[in-house]
Amino acid sequence: MQWASWSAFFNMGGYAFYVWFSFGLSLVCVILEVSALRKRRAQALRFSRLLAQE
Numbered sequence: 814m815q816w817a818s819w820s821a822f823f824n825m826g827g828y829a830f831y832v833w834f835s836f837g838l839s840l841v842c843v844i845l846e847v848s849a850l851r852k853r854r855a856q857a858l859r860f861s862r863l864l865a866q867e
Contacts, residue, residue, distance in 0.1 A: 816822040825832045 823829060823833075
């Protein structure tokens, strides 16, 4: 698909709300998942260090 201008690109042929909301929601979900994975990894490392000390 080709657009005549940047405003036409951002309008997405009348589906702009759906398209950009979907991209935004997906980005938020990815960010939340990465932060949750980092937190779980830190907890697992902390737990393994605790077990190694005993």
